[in-house]
Amino acid sequence: LEQHEAPVVSMMMYANVGAAYEADGKTGIAHYLEHLAFKGTSRIGTRNYPEEKKALDQLDVLFDKILAAEAAGDQAKIAELNEQFKTVQAEADAYVEQNKFGQIVEQSGGTGLNATTAADATRYFYNLPSNKLELWFSLESERFLDPVFREFYKEKEVILEERRMRVDNSPIGQMVERFSEVAFTTNPYRRPVIGYQEDLRKATRADVKTFFDTYYGPSNLIAAVVGDVDPNQVKQWAEAYFGRYQSRTHPDQLVVSEAPQTETRSYTLELVSQPWYLEGYHRPGINDPDHVVYGMIDSILTGGRTARLYKALVEPQIALDIGSANGFPGDKQPTILLLYGLTAPGHTVEELAVGLEAELQRLQTEPVDTATLDRVKTQSRAGLLSQLDSNEGMASLLAEYEAKTGDWRNVFEEIQAIEAVSAADVQRVAQATFRPENRTVGKLISAGDSAPTDEAPTDEALEEA
Incomplete structure (x- = not known):
C-alpha cells in the first residue's frame, strides 16, 4: 500500500x-x-557453517541422551552428559x-x-x-x-x-x-x-x-x-x-469443536497477591456478524473513565482497577470476552462480582442510551482510524484481516459495521452472552495480610498467556 x-x-x-x-x-x-x-x-x-552444523547436530544427539538418562533416573550419566553438552555448546558458540x-x-x-x-x-x-x-x-x-x-x-x-x-x-x-x-x-x-x-x-x-x-x-x-x-x-x-520458495502442501485448517458450556465454571487460587476477580463469557470469533457488537459492549463496560464498570466499581473504591480482553486469548476461533478487576483494600472479590453482575444485567434489561452508544462508536472508529493512520498499524491490520477473514479489504468495512450497531443489537447480544451457564469465574484470594499488589495484565501478557 x-x-x-x-x-x-x-x-x-x-x-x-x-x-x-x-x-x-x-x-x-x-x-x-x-x-x-x-x-x-x-x-x-x-563464521563457518559446515563446522557449526557439526556441533549443532552433536548438541541434538547429546540432549536426546540427557532426556533418556533423566527418564532412567541415571544421575551419574546425566552429570557426564551435561559436561559433554557444555563443551560442545562452547564449540558451537565460537562460530x-x-x-x-x-x-x-x-x-x-x-x-x-x-x-x-x-x-x-x-x-x-x-x-x-x-x-x-x-x-x-x-x-x-x-x-x-x-x-x-x-x-x-x-x-x-x-x-x-x-x-x-x-x-x-x-x-x-x-x-x-x-x-x-x-x-x-x-x-x-x-x-x-x-x-x-x-x-x-x-x-x-x-x-x-x-x-x-x-x-x-x-x-x-x-x-x-x-x-x-x-x-x-x-x-x-x-x-x-x-x-x-518451493510450494508445500497447505497445512490442515484448525478445526475447533468446543461443546457449548452448560453450567457456570469456577476456580479459586490462594496466592500472595491482592485479590483479583476474573469473569469471562464465551463469544464467537472475528468472522461472526456480531463481532463489532462485542466491541461496543466491551467499550460500554470498560472503555475509560466514563465506562460503566469504572463508575460502578472504581469510583466508589470497590475496585482499584478494571479491564477486559475482548477475544481472549485469540479471536480467529470461538473465544472469550474476559472482564477482570483488582479489589480495593477493605473490599472482597464477592463485592466486585455483585457490581459486575448488576452492570451485565443492566445491559440485558435496558437499551443502551443514545449518548453512550454514540460515544463508544466514536471511540471505536477513532481507535481503528488511529491504527490505520500509521504505516505499522496499517501493515499489521491488512495482514491480520487477510489471514483471519480471507480478505484484507474487510478492515475498511469495519467502519461501516461499527456505525450500523444499534441499541437493540447491544441488548440482543448481551442477552445471548451474559448467561450463567456461559460464564467462567476465577477468584484470586490473598494468602497473606501484606500481599503485594500485582500489576494488571497488559494486552501483550494476556495475548501470550
Missing part, C-alpha cells in the same frame, strides 16, 4: 500460525520459532556472529525490529528507509527459506526464564493461565501461548523444524508492505526473492 508522506516503509511478515496449532505435549514451539527466527541462516550469523541479523537491519537505518507470538499468529515486523526496501525482501525471504535454529538450547533458558517471570512467579499470570484451562475443554485456546514448563524443557530442535516445515510454507505466510513504495517494484522484488 502506497503512503508517500515520508521516505519510510513498514513491513509485516504474518505467519498464519500460532500456539493454537501446537500439539498437546509440544506447547511453546510457536514461541520458540519466533525467537529463533532472529538467529540467522547458513549464511547470516555464522556464532551474535545478533548479525539485527545488526544488518540497524546498520541500514532499520527500526522497530521485533516479533510477537499469539494464539492465532506469529508476526515479524520492522521499518526501513524506503531506499532500503529490497534489503527486507532479501533478509525476510532468506530467514524463512534457510533457517538454522542456532543457539536453540541457550534460547531455551531465556524462554524458561520468561515463563517463570510472566507466569510461575506472577500471581495474575497463574490466574490467567488457569482461566483458559477452566473456560475451554477442547478448544486449543486452553493452552498457554508461552507453553508449559515441562514441554519447554523437553522441546528439541527437531520439534521446531517439524513445526516450521508444516506451517511456514509460502501459502501460509502473508507479507504486507506499507509506505513510500512503488507497487510495481515491490511486485518484482517479491517475485525475485520469494519466488525461490
Whole structure:
C-alpha cells in the first residue's frame, strides 16, 4: 500500500500460525520459532557453517541422551552428559556472529525490529528507509527459506526464564493461565501461548523444524508492505526473492469443536497477591456478524473513565482497577470476552462480582442510551482510524484481516459495521452472552495480610498467556 508522506516503509511478515496449532505435549514451539527466527541462516550469523552444523547436530544427539538418562533416573550419566553438552555448546558458540541479523537491519537505518507470538499468529515486523526496501525482501525471504535454529538450547533458558517471570512467579499470570484451562475443554485456546514448563524443557530442535516445515510454507505466510513504495517494484522484488520458495502442501485448517458450556465454571487460587476477580463469557470469533457488537459492549463496560464498570466499581473504591480482553486469548476461533478487576483494600472479590453482575444485567434489561452508544462508536472508529493512520498499524491490520477473514479489504468495512450497531443489537447480544451457564469465574484470594499488589495484565501478557 502506497503512503508517500515520508521516505519510510513498514513491513509485516504474518505467519498464519500460532500456539493454537501446537500439539498437546509440544506447547511453546510457536514461541520458540519466533525467537529463533532472529538467529540467522547458513549464511547470516555464522563464521563457518559446515563446522557449526557439526556441533549443532552433536548438541541434538547429546540432549536426546540427557532426556533418556533423566527418564532412567541415571544421575551419574546425566552429570557426564551435561559436561559433554557444555563443551560442545562452547564449540558451537565460537562460530556464532551474535545478533548479525539485527545488526544488518540497524546498520541500514532499520527500526522497530521485533516479533510477537499469539494464539492465532506469529508476526515479524520492522521499518526501513524506503531506499532500503529490497534489503527486507532479501533478509525476510532468506530467514524463512534457510533457517538454522542456532543457539536453540541457550534460547531455551531465556524462554524458561520468561515463563517463570510472566507466569510461575506472577500471581495474575497463574490466574490467567488457569482461566483458559477452566473456560475451554477442547478448544486449543486452553493452552498457554508461552507453553508449559515441562514441554519447554523437553522441546528439541527437531520439534521446531517439524513445526516450521508444516506451517511456514509460502501459502501460509502473508507479507504486507506499507509506505513510500512503488507497487510495481515491490511486485518484482517479491517475485525475485520469494519466488525461490518451493510450494508445500497447505497445512490442515484448525478445526475447533468446543461443546457449548452448560453450567457456570469456577476456580479459586490462594496466592500472595491482592485479590483479583476474573469473569469471562464465551463469544464467537472475528468472522461472526456480531463481532463489532462485542466491541461496543466491551467499550460500554470498560472503555475509560466514563465506562460503566469504572463508575460502578472504581469510583466508589470497590475496585482499584478494571479491564477486559475482548477475544481472549485469540479471536480467529470461538473465544472469550474476559472482564477482570483488582479489589480495593477493605473490599472482597464477592463485592466486585455483585457490581459486575448488576452492570451485565443492566445491559440485558435496558437499551443502551443514545449518548453512550454514540460515544463508544466514536471511540471505536477513532481507535481503528488511529491504527490505520500509521504505516505499522496499517501493515499489521491488512495482514491480520487477510489471514483471519480471507480478505484484507474487510478492515475498511469495519467502519461501516461499527456505525450500523444499534441499541437493540447491544441488548440482543448481551442477552445471548451474559448467561450463567456461559460464564467462567476465577477468584484470586490473598494468602497473606501484606500481599503485594500485582500489576494488571497488559494486552501483550494476556495475548501470550
